[in-house]
Amino acid sequence: MSRITHIEIDDSALPPPTPEIEQERRVAIFDLLEDNSFSLPPREGRAPAEGPFKLSLAIRDRRLVFDLKTEDDEQAAEFHLSLGPFRQVVKDYFQICESYFDAVKKLPPGQIEAIDMARRGIHNEGARVLQERLDGKAELDIDTARRLFTLICVLHFGG
DSSP states (O other), X not given: OXXXXXXXXXXXXXXXXXXXXXXXXXXXXXXXXXXXXXXXXXXXXXXXXXXXXXXXXXXXXXXXXXXXXETTSOEEEEEEEESHHHHHHHHHHHHXXXXXXXXHHHSOHHHHHXXXXXXXXXXXXXXXXXXXXXXXXXXXXXXXXXXXXXXXXXXXXXX
16 A cells, blocks of 8 residues: 655644644654555546655644645645534544543553543544545555544644
């Protein structure tokens, strides 16, 4: 499969992220660039552009925009996804992350672990929603979807 080799997040119209959100973003980008699986399927009888890809993520007109270019900066694809299907899972994810960050400061390891398990479950749900929304547009594995979901959360934070 092809892969993503460069990621740009267009957050120019968003408020600055908190240190925790910025850390989540840095880790997700690092992990995504280290290991991902992302390709474009054939559409309308045409052969797809082949990777590796440069990805730009943005929220424009209340839609999530995936802008993909080849390594030579040729347009490969652009997807505009409704934010509606992501709203509840992003909200749940932020709430559980807030609980997790608070728990790390004051709760015993057993309670932290329980909150972390819930956090991972919600994160997996967000990745599943992303895979469903990209069905027929892009092919990606669950780990790539999880990391992209984290970046979508960062965009949602300001959007």
